[in-house]
Amino acid sequence: MNSSSTEPAQKRIDGSSVRIGALVPLSPPGWVEAGRHLLAGLELGVGEVNEAGGIVGRPLELVVRDTAADPRRAVAAVDELAGLGVAALAGEYHSVVARAAAARADALGLPFLCSSAVLDALTGQPTEWVARLAPAQxxxxxxxxxxxxxxxxxxxxxxxxxxxxxxxxxxxxxxxxxxxxxxxxxxxxxxxxxxxxxxxxxxxxxxxxxxxxxxxxxxxxxxxxxxxxxxxxxxxxxxxxxxxxxxxxxxxxxxxxxxxxxxxYLPERPSPLGTRVGTALHERLAEAPSFVAFEGYDTIAVLADVLRAHGTDRARTAEAWARVDVEGTRGRIRFSRTPGIDVRQWAWPPVxxxxxxxxxxxxxxxxxxx
Structure with a gap:
């Protein structure tokens, strides 16, 4: 599996890093273009967090694993990232892959903020460990x-x-x-x-x-x-x-x-934040950003807010999903319990x-x- 870390912060930050595990399809048969956009949003978000001082003075680090649209590979990545001590998981585009990753994260007690996958049943049973930004299918x-x-x-x-x-x-x-x-x-x-x-x-x-x-x-x-x-x-x-x-x-x-x-999943008219982030994503990707790139950025915005407020303890992060109230690029992000959905869900992003x-x-x- 390939891995990478975000670029160094522009402002001085002391202390060991706070690590976020990122699941992204970066090789076939995964949808590589979607993975590239998702990763661009995640990396832009991490860079801005570090420019603003990190997580209470600690740098935020993204540890990326390529799922290649393979559920078994995703499960192995979840196990590896949990062993590396990541504070939470983020990402994934393919629904069937995200379902496998979410079930494993739930079993391990590892918070997972799913960025893009939409399959309604992500874990098969109600869980407090998993939240999702994308609308349910x-x-x-x-x-x-x-x-x-x-x-x-x-x-x-x-x-x-x-x-x-x-x-x-x-x-x-x-x-x-x-x-x-x-x-x-x-x-x-x-x-x-x-x-x-x-x-x-x-x-x-x-x-x-x-x-x-x-x-x-x-x-x-x-x-x-x-x-x-x-x-x-x-x-x-x-x-x-x-x-x-x-x-x-x-x-x-x-x-x-x-x-x-x-x-x-974009609003008809972008907010000032959406416009600024869209410009930055366009520069990073050298093409117009898809909604998937915005999902990546919003994922980091939510995780950074939770980690700043509640620390890096995994159980406290999962408990904090219900209290999230963050300005995202596509609207105000809050998670709730939605009938028929087994994870904490933003209901709903613009469609x-x-x-x-x-x-x-x-x-x-x-x-x-x-």
Whole structure:
């Protein structure tokens, strides 16, 4: 596993460091671009904490472990980081990986602030050790379902791969659409090549196709096939998991990647803090920051506030989740107990449905908020 530490603080700080373990997908088959943005936000946050004097005079240090989207690797990293004496865990983008890490952190009594993963059931049982910034999948995907219904889509096909995350998303869509007269048609991409999937879409008269699959493949091949099929000229392609957010989507698909609605977790208008952090993230990444980068920054803002106020004792950190009240880049962050969610949850970050503008694919259009 690779590891790194944050850059030295610009102001003098004495004492041993306060260490935060960071779980981030930085190599395939993980979504490396998402991991890079998440890490940029975490590192920016740590740098600013240290410039402001650290944690009561002690430097904050980020100890990074690459999960590579592998739950077993994540569990091993949690064990290693716990042994290294980290005060808390942070990060992770992939929901299935975060679930494994959260369950292990809960078993070890190690506080874990999950930055980006959205699967509702992170630990399988109520816990005080885990809190989460990202909205639960059931919340965000319900917003997406409302967008589909509002746009007149009642016959919705989902191109799926086997995964607890995709299966949970399909259930949310079906539970929301079916009572309103909608139909969800499942198309298994293990059984259907892109051309055969196009035939199914045409035969079953779907008006929308949602990509519940990995990127770049098979997502890119499916988009190209649908865009190139004249029978499907009116079919809207959607990607609720957010694949079009990142630059790799734009470079892989060009104009074909525009007008594909997806979920992101940003406010319609950034606050002064959000604007300042966005500028700093843009400089660090050399590209526009995704919402995932802001999630990383907000993670450190919360942890630094807790550690300053309550020290580095792990039990005290977990007890403090309920008292968090921190200005984040996307709103005021407070954690609560939310029905159906087994961890302390920020309810809720802002949720948008956006797409890339066909006239300018580098520009995002807000289509719906919730």
């Amino acid at each position: 059931s919340h965000g995907w319900r917003v997406y379902a409302e967008f589909l219904l509002g746009a007149g889509h009642s016959r919705v096909a989902v191109a799926t791969q086997e995964s607890a995350y995709w299966a949970a998303g399909t259930r949310v869509l079906r539970d929301r659409l079916t009572p309103r007269g909608g139909t969800v048609i499942e198309l298994d991409t293990h059984e259907l090549a892109p051309a055969a999937l196009c035939d199914e879409l045409a035969d079953r008269r779907a008006t929308a196709l949602l990509l519940l699959v990995g990127h770049p493949e098979p997502a890119v091949s499916i988009v190209k096939a649908v865009r190139g099929d004249r029978r499907l000229a009116e079919v809207v392609i959607g990607a609720p998991a957010g694949q079009p957010e990142f630059a790799a989507w734009r470079s892989s698909l060009g104009a074909d990647g525009a007008a594909i609605p997806f979920l992101r 948008q449905v956006v797409d890339r503008d066909p006239a300018d694919p580098d520009r995002f259009r807000i289509l719906h908020t919730g």
